[in-house]
Amino acid sequence: MNSYFASAEQQANPFLRGRAVGVTGRRPERSVVAAASREAKRLGIRTAMGAWEARRTLPSLLLVAADAEKYEDLTRRLNAVFHEFTDLVEPTSVDESFLDVTDAAGDFLGAVVVAQAIKERLSQECGEWMTASIGVATSKEMAKLASDRQKPDGLVVVPPGRETELLDASKLTDLCGIGPRVEARLFGMGIRSFRELRERPVLDLTAEFHSYGEWLHRAARGEGDDAVVPGDGNQKTYGHSYTLPRDADDAEDIERFLLLQCDKVARRLRRDGLAARGVAAYVRFGDFSEAGRQRQSQEPVNDGLKIFKLARELIRPFLNSGKSVRLVGVSASNLARGTQQASLFEKERRMRSALAALDAIQSRYGDDAWTRASVIAQRHRRHHRGPPRVKKF
């Protein structure tokens, strides 16, 4: 999809249509532009630009805070449209999927017809401001590369056998999978184009890049044999992170924000009937360096407080290190179906039913329907500079 979040905002709010719009995080002053409307891009706004810098570049830029629920709903509708054409749909991000339309299309020309039909259906289902760029090719790599060639509202076809023409018209980093680091190493080997990459023996490439070298060798020829793998139901990690309103040194301050993230992760785990054995916690310091630890817990967990107690220990070595903390994050891995182990203890059972009730409240009244007393204590202290009223988590 083109300028996904920004287009979604323009679709939802006619006032924003035709205007330069940037979608940012909750607090623009410490955020980046997550998506820029085509009008904003034309005037020099780039994705991932600091919001502060974007505003300086283009004072008329309209900054809108991201609305995750809106985008999730749109993504569901998007994927429903894709499934009208084939069940071989592999979502790779919120706004991007691979579709294997071999059966639906019959032949390559048929695939082009399908692509046009998809664009039409998307416009009907999601609104005319939601445009897509589609690439049609014989491999995922080439289809992706083709889709990036024409924005917005593109349709680029790579007929079978003509893959190298597209590659030779592209930069190395245009190919999904080659980033700036790999590009620099390829330059170091005297390789500056796909033509030069193709001329290298695969052994040169595997000597430098191991198995990734084989992929480079094939990709430079326009080959790609990975099938479209349907479904996205097997997400491997659930994580949340949060940039603090200002860099913090006080461990208690930092840990309370960590707790909020742990509750979010835990709630998603419970919603999906999962529990996690792996817990990772990390911080980003004021200088943007990062540090983190991860650990396997004895038993699978999906209770925010339990996850927090593990996560707190994991980041403890990085607090009070003389560097102030900008961001805290937590992530759950090693996910398994089922809840936490049944407990013999009354206290534990009561906590479970309390969590179920709290989940129900948030489902019905929204995520802000309740919060932890310890977080309120922090807000209190910020305003009154007194001791916190509530100490217990």
Next chain:
DNA sequence: TCTGGGGTCCTAGGACCC
């Protein structure tokens, strides 16, 4: 008073096992 938040995959090295 710059630089969000959500992910995946890969490699290296250590502990441990047979």
Next chain:
DNA sequence: TCTGGGGTCCTAGGACCC
């Protein structure tokens, strides 16, 4: 005349993507 070869699980860190 010391020290093979197979494997799993785990953590840290990095590259890359939207």
